[in-house]
Amino acid sequence: MKNKFNIFIIIVFLSFCFVVFFKGLNHSNTYTPKNNNKKNIPIFEAKDFNSNTFTNSEKIFEKDVFYIVNIWASWCVPCRTEHPLLMKLSKNQLVKLIGINYRDNQTNAKKFINEFGNPYSQILIDNDGILSVEFGAYGVPETFIINKDKIIIKKFIGPINQEIVEKIKLIIK
Amino acid sequence: MKILKIFMIVFLFIGFSYLKAGEKNDELKSKILKNIRCLICQGQSVYDSESDFASSIKLIVDRKINEGLKEKKIYEFLTGKYGDWIIYDPKLNIKTYILWLLPLFLFLFGGVIIYKKIYKNEK
Amino acid sequence: MLANQIGYYSLILGLLLSVLLCGISIKDFNNNKHINQNILSLSFLQLVFVIVSFLSLIISFINSDFSNETVFNNSHTTKPLFYKISGTWGNHEGSLLLWLLVLTLFIFLFLIKSREQPKKYRILTLLFQQIIIIGFFLFILMTSNPFNYLFPIPNEGLGLNPILQDPALAIHPPILYLGYVGTSIIFSSSLAAVMQSYVSKQWGQHIKKWVLVSWIFLTIGIMLGSIWAYYELGWGGFWFWDPVENVSLMPWLTLTALLHCIVVLERRAALTSWVVILSITTFTLSMCGTFLVRSGILNSVHTFANDPTRGIFILIFLFILIVLSLGIFFIFHKENNKRSNNFFWLSRETSILINNWFMMYFLSVVLIGTVYPIFLDVISSEKISVGPPFYQKLIVPFLIPFLLFMSLGPQLKWIKSKIENKNSLIIIFIVSIMLTFFIIKNLTTDLLFYTVLISAALFLFFTTLKELFIKKFNNISQTVSHFGFSLLILSILFNSILSSEIITNIKIGEKYDYNKGEIFFKKIEERKESNFNSIIAYFEIKDKNEKIIELKPEIRIYNQPIIITSEADIRTTLLEDKFLVMNLVKGKEYFNIRYQVKPFMVWIWISVLLLSLGGLMSLFKKKNEK
Numbered sequence: 004m005k006n007k008f009n010i011f012i013i014i015v016f017l018s019f020c021f022v023v024f025f026k027g028l029n030h031s032n033t034y035t036p037k038n039n040n041k042k043n044i045p046i047f048e049a050k051d052f053n054s055n056t057f058t059n060s061e062k063i064f065e066k067d068v069f070y071i072v073n074i075w076a077s078w079c080v081p082c083r084t085e086h087p088l089l090m091k092l093s094k095n096q097l098v099k100l101i102g103i104n105y106r107d108n109q110t111n112a113k114k115f116i117n118e119f120g121n122p123y124s125q126i127l128i129d130n131d132g133i134l135s136v137e138f139g140a141y142g143v144p145e146t147f148i149i150n151k152d153k154i155i156i157k158k159f160i161g162p163i164n165q166e167i168v169e170k171i172k173l174i175i176k
Numbered sequence: 177m178k179i180l181k182i183f184m185i186v187f188l189f190i191g192f193s194y195l196k197a198g199e200k201n202d203e204l205k206s207k208i209l210k211n212i213r214c215l216i217c218q219g220q221s222v223y224d225s226e227s228d229f230a231s232s233i234k235l236i237v238d239r240k241i242n243e244g245l246k247e248k249k250i251y252e253f254l255t256g257k258y259g260d261w262i263i264y265d266p267k268l269n270i271k272t273y274i275l276w277l278l279p280l281f282l283f284l285f286g287g288v289i290i291y292k293k294i295y296k297n298e299k
Numbered sequence: 300m301l302a303n304q305i306g307y308y309s310l311i312l313g314l315l316l317s318v319l320l321c322g323i324s325i326k327d328f329n330n331n332k333h334i335n336q337n338i339l340s341l342s343f344l345q346l347v348f349v350i351v352s353f354l355s356l357i358i359s360f361i362n363s364d365f366s367n368e369t370v371f372n373n374s375h376t377t378k379p380l381f382y383k384i385s386g387t388w389g390n391h392e393g394s395l396l397l398w399l400l401v402l403t404l405f406i407f408l409f410l411i412k413s414r415e416q417p418k419k420y421r422i423l424t425l426l427f428q429q430i431i432i433i434g435f436f437l438f439i440l441m442t443s444n445p446f447n448y449l450f451p452i453p454n455e456g457l458g459l460n461p462i463l464q465d466p467a468l469a470i471h472p473p474i475l476y477l478g479y480v481g482t483s484i485i486f487s488s489s490l491a492a493v494m495q496s497y498v499s500k501q502w503g504q505h506i507k508k509w510v511l512v513s514w515i516f517l518t519i520g521i522m523l524g525s526i527w528a529y530y531e532l533g534w535g536g537f538w539f540w541d542p543v544e545n546v547s548l549m550p551w552l553t554l555t556a557l558l559h560c561i562v563v564l565e566r567r568a569a570l571t572s573w574v575v576i577l578s579i580t581t582f583t584l585s586m587c588g589t590f591l592v593r594s595g596i597l598n599s600v601h602t603f604a605n606d607p608t609r610g611i612f613i614l615i616f617l618f619i620l621i622v623l624s625l626g627i628f629f630i631f632h633k634e635n636n637k638r639s640n641n642f643f644w645l646s647r648e649t650s651i652l653i654n655n656w657f658m659m660y661f662l663s664v665v666l667i668g669t670v671y672p673i674f675l676d677v678i679s680s681e682k683i684s685v686g687p688p689f690y691q692k693l694i695v696p697f698l699i700p701f702l703l704f705m706s707l708g709p710q711l712k713w714i715k716s717k718i719e720n721k722n723s724l725i726i727i728f729i730v731s732i733m734l735t736f737f738i739i740k741n742l743t744t745d746l747l748f749y750t751v752l753i754s755a756a757l758f759l760f761f762t763t764l765k766e767l768f769i770k771k772f773n774n775i776s777q778t779v780s781h782f783g784f785s786l787l788i789l790s791i792l793f794n795s796i797l798s799s800e801i802i803t804n805i806k807i808g809e810k811y812d813y814n815k816g817e818i819f820f821k822k823i824e825e826r827k828e829s830n831f832n833s834i835i836a837y838f839e840i841k842d843k844n845e846k847i848i849e850l851k852p853e854i855r856i857y858n859q860p861i862i863i864t865s866e867a868d869i870r871t872t873l874l875e876d877k878f879l880v881m882n883l884v885k886g887k888e889y890f891n892i893r894y895q896v897k898p899f900m901v902w903i904w905i906s907v908l909l910l911s912l913g914g915l916m917s918l919f920k921k922k923n924e925k
Contacts, residue, residue: 006629010629013625017622023674023677023678024596024614026677027674027676028594028595028596028607028614029607030676108886131232131235132231132232132235135232136232136236136257139258184703187696187751188697213686219539220534224534226884226891259682260681260682260684261683262684263684263686264684264685264689265686265692266683271681274671275668276689278663279660279663279664279693280693282659282663283656283663283697286656286660287656290649290653294649294652
């Protein structure tokens, strides 16, 4: 009897392992940090790109609108592909765009803005990448949607495309 | 036999005491950085990596240590932003009880089997 | 082109031979004559076909024949010849051919070397091995064909990842596979022995050779992988508890446990069930490892890039083998005569049981650490990392009692014993502790822990050393291996305590002063090789005693694929390694350098060689004693 019980346990255990491994094959093994947690915007101080003076998160996000935070750099190639879409979004009255200039040379960044246009109501300087980490980003470009309660409700990793723009438009209505 | 058992327990206990040893600031910084995964590199720790992301993390950890934050709080800050995956040393929480305790349980289980086998035969 | 066809059809023929061999063997099983000689010839023929196929792939690589898809994906005309050849087995399809090669080689050698063994046992071993071989033939032909044809034929290949272009990594797979895949023969023969109720002293003596051969190759194979990681990856580490490393370590742990149990088996015909279970487990772990590494289920810098269909095949194959082997074990295995299973507390058998106990614990730590993230992800969609701190915390404390048992075990006699030479042991014990304390009291803050750990390792060191010098050489192979292991632990510990590192940014012409000396960045030179351009930096390192050494780390820019690597320059002496690696800093004029002084590094490799030497001595001792 004891033997049969042992065998039963072993069969159950092996089946369980098989199912787990089988399902595990379909899961992606690359890691992207969880997108689902709704977090408050971090409290921070940063330098304004144009005025070169310090400002803080309270002042930056003080209006009662949706904010889109976009991390970009002049040396970042995918940023150029998403830039026209950002320009279009900036025309929308329901939202304000805040740019975070990541590890960039100010001259190059200014050239980029002059050449491709400025969709941002404000640009912040992030030379050492610390501000991006505060937002939970790890690369460039990344885009965050912030609602009127100052909560980050959505994050997009990589350049945005038309599909994402439609999603954003739905959110901010 | 009893002496052997006592020795073993003492040694294991000493072994586990090393888990609580303290360190100085620089050592602490190295220790923390070696425990953080670089998210954009393949299998490197932030300590070993020269990437942009790693440089930012190194700065942040440096600042937080100077602000007096304890090691645990620094890890909490990072996992709050990036999830548990970023830390190499899995925290002991409800998600990882099995991970940490199952090997120890199996060790005891093995010990019991051996004990029973030999005890039975010595009778 | 022609090589492609030959290679492919050789595989088909090999598969057909498997079927033929199974048929002939089953027919030959029940008659009472000597074994059908055709079986040996056909097994040899199968080996030849696999060799031909393997050689065809090598030839395609040497000729840069890009009509072959595998060559296209993994090679490039500018690669040096040595790496074109070694690129053959550096990819998924080619390494599977290596699997087949070892599988067929070992069964053929087994048949030749087992002539005095019972015929039915030999045939059953062949049949079980053929099941594995057929599985791999099917896997290759159905999902991982190395001879896929590409049309139109590309002019150039995609190239081999440059960090794989290294001598240690070139020979690491063949040697590792001889051990890793070699555990298949232990698996097959154990199942055959169980079916024939042949798990006995005689069988133990016979199978021990195979366990030793696998174990030696596996040990050296793992060491080569570590050496590659140390010299090539540029971080100065040699073991990262990366899933692929763990996957090679797990069969090693069970194989070591098995080796110790076989010693008991050949003396006392005891532990028969456990020996069979260990044999099955070892190869199962090899197959499991193959699954983890090739299916894409785990994220690692080492894994082959792969798709899940291959994973499903291996998974099903793995579970068929597990069910088959466990089924045979439960149906055919008879519990042995109770009397021979009597173990007394103080005996060598018990110390071997304790060895197995600890080995199984270490195995469970490595296995659980490696697969737990998969289970957690599937069950709760949470992702966690299990990295070096986990393994260190769970393994290192247990090394202390493990080392002590390892010192005391060989002092015990078989069956029943008192500890002989109690006094000399106590003296060695006290000397170890005092010596350790004086050596490390100024070196580390973790005084208590390291004292105990190093004392335990020193205790093993001195007891084995004493055996080597004083005792007669009746068990010298075991003593040499245990001595090697103590040296390994000591080297790793002292290396870790005494290593120092400087990380700094430095410009050309600049001098950097650190408290033990000075680093001078002399100049840089540029050099062109066949498949990369390199920037060589000349550094002069001056130490306290005004001695200067020159180190030349490189930054290499490979042409295909376009990858930038940092090559460390390492100056190795018996006393310490000096390790310098340099990195570009984006957008800046200076470079970032990392200078490490690593004492006793080379002793880590030497001690692993000693460990294997013991195994080798045991292998040849057997022949002399007969």
